[in-house]
Amino acid sequence: MSTLRGIVSLLLLTLTTLLWGLPLLLMTVVKLITPGHRLRLAVLRVLNAIALNWIGLNLWWMRHWLKPRLEIELPEGLSRQHGWLVLSNHRSWTDIFVLFFALHRRIPMPRFFLKRQLIWIPIVGLAWWALEFPFMRRMTAAQRARHPHLARRDQQATERMCQRAREMPIAIFNFVEGTRFTPAKHAAQDSPYRQLLKPRAGGVAQVLNLLGDQLAGILDVTLHYDNPRPTFWGYLCGREERIVMHTRLMPVEDWMPGGNYQDNASDKERFHTWINALWHQKDDRLSRF
Template identity: 70%
Template sequence: MSTLKGLVSVLLLVITTLAWGIPLVLLTAVKLITPGRPLRRLVVRGLSGVALNWVGCNLWWMRRWLKPQLSMELPNGLSPERWWLVISNHRCWTDIFLLFFALHRRLPMPHFFVKRQLIWVPIVGLAFWALEFPMLRRLTREQRKRHPHLARRDREATERMCRHAQERPIAIYNFVEGTRFTPAKRAAQASPYRHLLRPRAGGIAQVVSLLGDHLGGILDVTLRYANPNPTFWGFLCGREGPVTLRARRLAVPTWMAQGSYHDDPDYKERFHSWLNALWQEKDAALDSR
């Protein structure tokens, strides 16, 4: 029965994606031929409306069909009229929809740091490109040393997003571990945390530096699954089990907007210390069941 439920869920997801894919493709074509940034900004606003409605439609049927057991704790003061940086631990693709359940319409249009390979996913990849998501390469430390120009292109993609973000409020979401948590990945990188991988600071440091006073705050999200091995397929089958989402609002420390992560070693070390301390707190919270 759960497999049938999962197949129906996949069908519903495909239908909503194809339905909203039509205006997405049309507006993307208009964007390609639209001269000048001011006019393009209007097209991007229309594309954002399409994306938000796609999210809303999926949340509508998921609430009624999957009925996820999601317990949420959210801070006061969230607003779609301000800029936000959202950071979270990462367990599986389900995380994205759980964040949408909690924050859809409470925050402005979401922008994710996404892997460059996702550009080839039909409709979804086109949406990432049209909505100006930063498309990044997943590079190891050794690859960054051997190919610094690739790392520079990632930074340039983030700079473009932040420059365009100053035109309208957005919420920038970042799974700072860089990939989904598994015990094997934790062992491979010798993570000092029991439930988390090592966090990567570069992306969020760049966002804070570029957006500065625009940010209404940093939203620190902790996702806890009762199922030790959650999967998106299990979620679509309605058998994921209880999930707890706790979000807390952090003020942006003054020093964060006053340095350069890539040029100032002292600033870089301070940012790493701040993020590692945050991750220690998150790991302790996940440990206290």
């Protein structure tokens, strides 16, 4: 029965993608041929509205068909009129929909940092591109040193997103570990955390450096699954156990905007100290579950 539920869920995902993805692609063409920055910005607002309806329809059928067991804790003061930076640990593709359940239409249209390979997903990849999600290369420190021009392109993608965020409120979502947690990855990293991978600081630092003065705050999200090995397929089959989402609101500290993470050693050290402390607190919170 659970496998049948999963097949039906995949069918519903496909249908909602066709229903809202096709008009989104049509507006993508309109955006490409629209002259002038102000008019293209208006088209982007229409694209955002389509994407929010797409998300909302998926949440509707998931709520009634899958009936996920969610325990969500949110701070007060969230607003769609202000920008936010959302930082979260990463366990499964299900994380994305848990974040949507909690934050959809409570904060502005989200933007995720995405792996470049995801642009090739039919319809969805082009939709993300049209919505100006930043596509990033997954590179090690050694690879960045060998190919600095590629690392610079990732920085430029983040800069473009931050520039857009100065023209309209957006919520920037970042799974700071850069990949989903698994015991194998945890062991390979020799992670100092019990239930987390090492955080990747560069993207978060760049957003706060460029955009910190425009953000209403930082939402620190901790996701816990009672199932020790959650999968998106298990979620679509309705087999997922309880999922807990704890969220706390943190201020953008005075030293964060205007820093130089890339070239200033003291700025880099200060930011690493901050995010490592944040990750230790998150690890302790997960251990209490």
